[in-house]
Amino acid sequence: MDGFGSDFSAGGSGGKIDTGTIMEQVKVQIAVANAQELLQRMTDKCFKKCIGKPGSSLDNSEQKCVAMCMDRYMDAWNTVSRTYNSRLQRERARM
Numbered sequence: 001m002d003g004f005g006s007d008f009s010a011g012g013s014g015g016k017i018d019t020g021t022i023m024e025q026v027k028v029q030i031a032v033a034n035a036q037e038l039l040q041r042m043t044d045k046c047f048k049k050c051i052g053k054p055g056s057s058l059d060n061s062e063q064k065c066v067a068m069c070m071d072r073y074m075d076a077w078n079t080v081s082r083t084y085n086s087r088l089q090r091e092r093a094r095m
Contacts, residue, residue, distance in 0.1 A: 038077060041073075042069075042070055042073045042074070042077075045069070045073065046065075046066050046069035046070055046073065047066075050062050050065035050069055051066075
């Protein structure tokens with residue numbers, strides 16, 4: 001039987017779905033996707049900002065620019081992430 005549910009009944013739990021395991025797998029997949037998106041955005045923005053004319057190698061100033069750009073991008077990302085998480089916690093506490 002080809003279906004989305006066919007994988008869930010193959011476990012040793014007598015056909016029961018282990019929702020905790022599934023939720024953890026989904027959380028891991030979301031975290032990986034978010035990390036990939038962060039890396040892609042950071043690469044795109046820093047490349048556009050720092051690389052004037054692409055070539056076979058980066059000169060010293062381009063290397064420094066990319067390194068500093070990535071550091072600033074990660075610092076900003078971490079600041080926004082911490083602020084967002086603390087706001088979520090405050091909102092949850094109010095409920």
